[in-house]
Amino acid sequence: MKPLKLIIEGFGPYVNKQVIDFTVLGNRTLFLIHGNTGSGKSTILDAICFALYGETSGNERTGTQMRSNFVDSSVPTEVTLEFSVGTESYRITRNPAYGKKLVGAALWKITDFINPELIANKKTLADEKMITLLGFNAETFRQVVVLPQGKFRELLMAPVKERQKILEVLFKTEEYRVIEEALKDAAKDIKVKAEHELIKKREILNESDCSSFDDLCFKYYEYGKCIAKYEVIVKESQEKSESARNLLERVRRDNEKLKEQENAEEALKSFQHREDEFKQKQVKLINARKALPLSEVEHSLNERIKEFEKAVKDHERSVSELEEAGVMKKTAEESLNTELAGEGERVTAQETLSSLTGFKEKVKDIEITKKEIILYETTRKKLSEKIVNTKVRYEYLKNELTQYQSELVNVSAIASQKELLERELATLQQKHQQSIQLDKLKKEFLIAQNELVKSQQHYENLQLNLKQAKEKLDSLNALWIEGQAAILAKSLTAGKPCPVCGATEHPAPAAKTDNIPTEMDIKIGGVAVDQFELNISFTRKEKSDIESTLAVLRSKIESLEISLVAEGDTAVAVTLAQGKLKAAKDAEIRLETIRKTLNVLEKQSTDLQKEIESNETELKTVIENESKARSKAEVIEKDVSEEFRTENALLKAIEQVQAIVLKLKENLEKARANESSASSNFAAKTESLKNIKKHLQLSSEQKETLQLQFLTKLKEAGFDDVAEFQKAKMITSGIETLEREISDFFTSMQTAKDRVGRAKDVARELSLSDIKVFEDAYEASRGEYEKHLKIYFDLKNTHTNIGNYIAKLEKTEKEISSLEKTYSNLGYISDVANGKNAYNITFQRFVLASVLDDCLLVASKRLQVMSRGRYTLERMVSAKTGRAAGGLDLEVYDSYTGISRQVSTLSGGESFLASLSMALGLSDVVQSYSGGIHLETIFVDEGFGNLDPESLDLALKALVDLQAAGKLVGIISHIPELKERIDARLEVTFNGKGSSTRFIV
Amino acid sequence: MRFIHTSDWHLGRFFFGLHLTADQEYLLKEQFIPLIKDTKPNVLLISGDLYDRAVPPLEAIALLDEVLYKIIAELKVPVVIISGNHDSGERLAFASRFLSEQKLFVFGQFNPDVDSVTISDSYGTINIYPLPYTEPVTIREAFSDKNITDHNTAVSEVLNIIKLKHTATNRAIVMAHVFTIGGETCESERPLSSSSSAGGIDTVNTSLFNGFNYTALGHLHRAQTVGNNTVRYSGSLMKYSFSEANHVKSVELVDMDKDGNCTSERIPLTPKRDLRQITGFLKGILNNENRSDDYLEVTLLDEGALLNPMEKLREKYPNVLKIERPMLIKTDTKFSNSLAHKNVTKSELFSCFFKEVENKDLSDEQKTVFNEILNNINKYNQ
Structure with missing residues (x-):
């Protein structure tokens, strides 16, 4: 099995579809699967194992567990493997059960890549097929093709039974086991058969009531002797009985002879009694013979008489017929005459017929014309009706028209006012607006007045304020000046000139008053004054504004008032005017519609008029036609008489006349025919009567002659009269029987006579004897004889039985001995083959052992290299463990110590090397066995980490050498050393969301 | 002009779990520095693999610091250093611009414009062109030349540029850290590219170095000449694996005349503790040989099981590193394991x-x- 392409999806850490194409390797057959821990290296092996068998390589994870947890539920978990076995390629696809999906599998055979052939599409079927294809099941696969992580030691450490199983599968040693079984069964068979034979032997001995074969023989001999003795006795008694019987026989015969004689005489007597009777019969016979020829003549005479009578009858009949014919003829003639007389009638009938036919045409015309007339009438009526209707409509229409026209006039009058009304309305509205405006203005005026008043007040207030403020300021100023003076006065010193006046003496310096305003105060006061003044001016301005506004308003109001003199309530007027205007507008619209209707109506009326005209003209023509037709009809009617005016009546009449004519003709014909036939009939009948008369004559003559003949003959024969003759008549067959009877009787009488004669001769000298005595004697002797015979036969039976028993017994003995002989061989062989031998090894085990030896040889070679010459693998041979279970245990021979020891004592790295060499050895040997399985691949999952660098080197060397054999070797390892040593690599990387693979070659 | 060519010091190396720094110190201080004092070269060339690892242990760094100081400041001999495949060039070249003013020329990264160190002697100038160990990929990307796919093409490209730039009248020395075709390897050399298959792609033609007066190579641990007489590996400072047990470790002392012809002499170095292999029976070895501190690989010819051979040996040879047991038949199991039952019915x-x-x-x-x-x-x- 060599994998070609592996497609994984949703399996383990592989989320996306991964395609691993092993064919990329080309002819490189050693490659490394490399990647970080947990990236998915072993998963690839799991996938291959799963694809093939539905189980994973370590058998620790189930298919369901392999479903990747990284995928969402839309991605399926599926593994497809394309692989080759020998020269054929296959593809298998599997998916485990997960979620709602059931487990599934499909297997195809790939003959060409375009259409693979589906071999199996269910899991169970696919599994079976895989096992037959590959030749081994998942267990073996795990031990031999894939060395799984941590589990590679299994093959080495496996208990014997399991190793045996694996080897059995690989090397197909099943057949040896079958041989073992067959041997065992055959031996058992023989044993059973032998038992049967023994039982048979015992049965025979029981039946024969002997204890042994010899006893039986002795009995046989004894019986033989007895039999001989009895034979003699039997013979003697037989002779005796024979003689008694003979005697008895003779006596019997004599008695019979005598009896015979008696019987014969009696028979003869009976015959003699009947002799007379038969003599009479003879006479009768003679007479009958005489009468024979005469009967013929009689017969013919009778015939002639019959003929004569018939002729008479005919004659009579013929006469009567003739009479009848005569009558008929007369009647026929009479009728004919009558018919001929009625000729005139015929002629008239014919004439009527012809005239009537002449009318046919005319009548037709009449009919047509009548039809026309009717048609014209109806049309006329319709037309006139129509005209009337139309006229009515027309009137109606005209009325409407006038109505509308009058309305039109009204409406247009109203409509024409529209413009006027519009203008009025406009002016009214304007006036209305003006009044509104006037009101507004008045209001404003009032407001302005108010304001003026207010502002006036304000102005006065302000004036007041200003005055106050001015006063204050003045006071302040005065104070200040005084103050200044005080200040100045303070700074006055005597002797210094006063800054104001320059005096040097200061007698009365201004005293400081308390409330000297500061400059600030003065300023403030000034400011206030200014403010007020400003306000006043402002207010003044305001006031003047308001006054001006007032003036304007006043003027406006005045003007408006003038124009609105006595307008009254403009609003009402406006609404009125609006109403009127609306009416005028409506009227306009109405006018339009009226106009339109008027047009339509006018059109209609003209149409109607036209219609009326046309109808009237039509009517005229129709009336004309009608009158024409009527006149035509009248003309024609003149010709045709009343009752024939209709076609039907005419036809009927014609028919009638025709019928009459026909009938007349017929009658004439008939009468003619009758007459002719009747006359011919009459003639024929006269003719026949003549013939019959002649015939009658003849016949009577013949009768007479024959009668005479008969009578003469009768006399000649000796009969007196006819009656006698009748009596003597007898038919021919009767004569014959009578003859026979007579002769028989006489012959039998004769025989009886002879018999009597004979019997007399025979019984001449005999006399009757008593038979009983002889009979008794015979009986006695016979009884004795039979007794003896019975005894003899009994003896003989027993003797033969014994003989049979002896024969059977002999046969059985022979059988037993031969079976024993066979068993001795077969049983021996069977025992040996099934393990009952010095080494407790069964045949199959032996074969397996030798196979295992071969494997171990190859494995040891490799192991030697890998362990630097130290270890070899061997098979344990001690037969301590009983029951044919030995022979397949493994042990390792350590050349350093010279002793073999258990395989389990090897270290981790050493056991890895041992397992590797074991697997390699197995696969090598399997290949070379005929019918072997193709192990073209081997995968090693980790384990190289257990090795030191030198051993790693050696192990790798061993694997590299494998390539030469064309094996595909896949190594899974994370050791970087290997990465450098092996150039074909499959990199597996895990990128957080899933793993991906890539071949680097 | 006289110079000393050495390389592959591998300071900080572990060997069977032991730090070799003490031995390296001994060699450098007690042998190498006196040698320099005696021979008075004009320049010292160190062709790479100064450290054993990209991140070397502290003692190694201290040692190098001391040694270089002694050589440059006290003995006044300029030193030209290039990084090798074991060193991390970037780390080594730290402060190289400053250091060059003090006559310590360190070149750790590939420079597309050719670096050179100029030495003058009485006959003229000698250009020393240092080529630190670079992956071909880097050179390819620097020149944007897609044809550079392996070490051979990379080095040839660089050398071409050097040749173009070189003034023909001057003498030229090239320092490089490569694996040439025909070179003899040993266990302790790490293959040049981990992606290269065994042999072939990581080698370089020796013919590339034709035209230079001397080529001072590093990487292979055996002192050897490849191809031309002037293309030499100085070999490592000391034995770093048991496959080198029969090497003689030395440095090259080269004299170059006015025409550029070089005569070189190998000056051997004797370490404090030698690395060697012993074969024999356990008893014999224990009885015969004298106690020694050397690093030993012991091949025991005994058949059958031995009890604690390592312990026993270490009493006498505390630095026994490896025991080989070729005679040990592993069939004290009752079952022959070469059944090859694949082919057996x-x-x-x-x-x-x-x-x-x-x-x-x-x-x-x-x-x-x-x-x-x-x-x-x-x-x-x-």
């Missing part, structure tokens, strides 16, 4: 089985009985 097989198990032959009657059963089974199967 079942009844013959059974007779064999019978004989083995019961120690007597199958009688004719028994044979017939067996055959009958066999026939029945076959009939039943059909």
Whole structure:
């Protein structure tokens, strides 16, 4: 099995579809699967194992567990493997059960890549097929093709039974086991058969009531002797009985002879009694013979008489017929005459017929014309009706028209006012607006007045304020000046000139008053004054504004008032005017519609008029036609008489006349025919009567002659009269029987006579004897004889039985001995083959052992290299463990110590090397066995980490050498050393969301 | 000009579980460095496989460091190194640009523009062209030439380019780490491409090296000349496998004259512990030979089982590494294992089985009985 392409999806850490194409390797057959821990290296092996068998390589994870947890539920978990076995390629696809999906599998055979052939599409079927294809099941696969992580030691450490199983599968040693079984069964068979034979032997001995074969023989001999003795006795008694019987026989015969004689005489007597009777019969016979020829003549005479009578009858009949014919003829003639007389009638009938036919045409015309007339009438009526209707409509229409026209006039009058009304309305509205405006203005005026008043007040207030403020300021100023003076006065010193006046003496310096305003105060006061003044001016301005506004308003109001003199309530007027205007507008619209209707109506009326005209003209023509037709009809009617005016009546009449004519003709014909036939009939009948008369004559003559003949003959024969003759008549067959009877009787009488004669001769000298005595004697002797015979036969039976028993017994003995002989061989062989031998090894085990030896040889070679010459693998041979279970245990021979020891004592790295060499050895040997399985691949999952660098080197060397054999070797390892040593690599990387693979070659 | 050509030091190698670093140290320090001191070459050429592994053990690195220092700094001899198939070229060539200024020329990666080291002597210049071990794939991709599929074509392509670039008046030495046709291999050489099948693809024609004054090759562990007299393998530093037990380990001391003609001398190296093979009976070996620390492979001619031979031998020879037992018939099992019952019929097989198990032959009657059963089974199967 060599994998070609592996497609994984949703399996383990592989989320996306991964395609691993092993064919990329080309002819490189050693490659490394490399990647970080947990990236998915072993998963690839799991996938291959799963694809093939539905189980994973370590058998620790189930298919369901392999479903990747990284995928969402839309991605399926599926593994497809394309692989080759020998020269054929296959593809298998599997998916485990997960979620709602059931487990599934499909297997195809790939003959060409375009259409693979589906071999199996269910899991169970696919599994079976895989096992037959590959030749081994998942267990073996795990031990031999894939060395799984941590589990590679299994093959080495496996208990014997399991190793045996694996080897059995690989090397197909099943057949040896079958041989073992067959041997065992055959031996058992023989044993059973032998038992049967023994039982048979015992049965025979029981039946024969002997204890042994010899006893039986002795009995046989004894019986033989007895039999001989009895034979003699039997013979003697037989002779005796024979003689008694003979005697008895003779006596019997004599008695019979005598009896015979008696019987014969009696028979003869009976015959003699009947002799007379038969003599009479003879006479009768003679007479009958005489009468024979005469009967013929009689017969013919009778015939002639019959003929004569018939002729008479005919004659009579013929006469009567003739009479009848005569009558008929007369009647026929009479009728004919009558018919001929009625000729005139015929002629008239014919004439009527012809005239009537002449009318046919005319009548037709009449009919047509009548039809026309009717048609014209109806049309006329319709037309006139129509005209009337139309006229009515027309009137109606005209009325409407006038109505509308009058309305039109009204409406247009109203409509024409529209413009006027519009203008009025406009002016009214304007006036209305003006009044509104006037009101507004008045209001404003009032407001302005108010304001003026207010502002006036304000102005006065302000004036007041200003005055106050001015006063204050003045006071302040005065104070200040005084103050200044005080200040100045303070700074006055005597002797210094006063800054104001320059005096040097200061007698009365201004005293400081308390409330000297500061400059600030003065300023403030000034400011206030200014403010007020400003306000006043402002207010003044305001006031003047308001006054001006007032003036304007006043003027406006005045003007408006003038124009609105006595307008009254403009609003009402406006609404009125609006109403009127609306009416005028409506009227306009109405006018339009009226106009339109008027047009339509006018059109209609003209149409109607036209219609009326046309109808009237039509009517005229129709009336004309009608009158024409009527006149035509009248003309024609003149010709045709009343009752024939209709076609039907005419036809009927014609028919009638025709019928009459026909009938007349017929009658004439008939009468003619009758007459002719009747006359011919009459003639024929006269003719026949003549013939019959002649015939009658003849016949009577013949009768007479024959009668005479008969009578003469009768006399000649000796009969007196006819009656006698009748009596003597007898038919021919009767004569014959009578003859026979007579002769028989006489012959039998004769025989009886002879018999009597004979019997007399025979019984001449005999006399009757008593038979009983002889009979008794015979009986006695016979009884004795039979007794003896019975005894003899009994003896003989027993003797033969014994003989049979002896024969059977002999046969059985022979059988037993031969079976024993066979068993001795077969049983021996069977025992040996099934393990009952010095080494407790069964045949199959032996074969397996030798196979295992071969494997171990190859494995040891490799192991030697890998362990630097130290270890070899061997098979344990001690037969301590009983029951044919030995022979397949493994042990390792350590050349350093010279002793073999258990395989389990090897270290981790050493056991890895041992397992590797074991697997390699197995696969090598399997290949070379005929019918072997193709192990073209081997995968090693980790384990190289257990090795030191030198051993790693050696192990790798061993694997590299494998390539030469064309094996595909896949190594899974994370050791970087290997990465450098092996150039074909499959990199597996895990990128957080899933793993991906890539071949680097 | 005088130079020393050596290769395949395999520092850090394990041998049967033992570190050989101590022995290598002995060789390098006690023999090789004195040799250099004595012979005073102009340059030292090491043609690859300096380390045994891509990531060598620390002692090996320390050793190399010390040795190179001694040679370059103390003895003032420039050293040209190329990487081999055991080394990791990239790792080896770390800081090579700096190192080259100090006369340690390390070439670990393939350079499509040819590298060269120039040495001048009194007669002119000598170009040394180093070709570190490269996979053909790399060369193919560098030249984008699809015809380069194996080592032969790769090397020939590279050499052609070198030849083109070389100034004809100068003398030329090529260093390469290849496996030439006609070379003799031994156990301890790792095949060049792990993907190559046995033989053929990884070999190189010796004719490619025609035209160079000297070709300093590395990879094969036996010192040998291939083809031309000037194409030589210097051999490994010491014996690395028992198949080399009869090799003589040496380095090449080459003198090149003004015309490029080379005369070379092999200078042998004696390691502290030799690697050799002993054959004999256990008793004899134990009695006769003197105690020795050499690495030994002992072939015992005794038939039958021996008790603890390794222990006994190691008393005398503590470095016995391997015991061969060619006489040991593995049929102290009762069953001959060359049955080859693939070609044997079942009844013959059974007779064999019978004989083995019961120690007597199958009688004719028994044979017939067996055959009958066999026939029945076959009939039943059909």
